[in-house]
Amino acid sequence: MKQTTIAKKVEGVGIGLHKGEPIKITLEPLEADLGIVFYRKDAGVSIKAEPGNVINTQMATVVGNKTGIYISTIEHLFSAINSYGIDNIRIVLDANEIPVMDGSAISFCMMLDEAGIKTLDSDKKAMIIKREVEVKEGDKFVRISPSKNPKFDYTIKFDHPIIGKQNYVFEFSKDGFIKEISRARTFGFLKDVQMLRANNLALGGSLENAVVIDDSRILNPEGLRFENEFVRHKILDAIGDLALIGMPILGDYTAFAGSHDLNHKLTLAILSDEKNYEIVTLNQELAKEYSKVFA
Structure with a gap:
């Protein structure tokens, strides 16, 4: 099984969630073994996604360098890139965040569909999880465990009548991602949005790019896209956060009340001990199993 990139350059424009300004995003093909690379066109700086x-996981996953240049809210785009099995891609931006689009990953899926997938000459690598790794904070946890057929088993619990406790198990595949996960939007509480805006954050947030909830109801006129859209979006985020490992992960992910921060700590915990994983070239047998994911 070989590495992939996109077949051609594609461009899009969307609003930045925090600054509320238009952002141009360009996805470009990249050669083998280069991974996912950001290029901040306005600053002339490249940053490897790893x-x-x-540098920050408070409200989104943020990557940056020592000079203070950063890119925020990468997880929705990365979720699509991961689910399409793309190993190498260059993301060009003229601002410090990925545009929020409609709050889900479907716009990025459409961009990748337009770009197409190109197979490269170099062999594809994958990370096989060899033993369970878990990160806990109180009763919250995220965990990865050995599995040949990756799945995401996520549970959320909110003290809110609209959300409550939700669980969803997603068997990872490209087709499944598009149908079951990609359209699930980010969500927030009205009181939190008001507080963020008072601090000049979430200026681009609206009912067009998030599910917003007050004390008792959903404010979006169209309602939810899925009955359990909230937990599906958490899976979307997790797929994107784990993509920072830089290669497909053969392991089961389980979470209760997870977060970007716990997901990041999980990637660091995995990499902290080589006994946790094995990096392999996808030989004929492994490739046969894994290729089903991207059929």
């Missing part, structure tokens, strides 16, 4: 370059 766990060591994550």
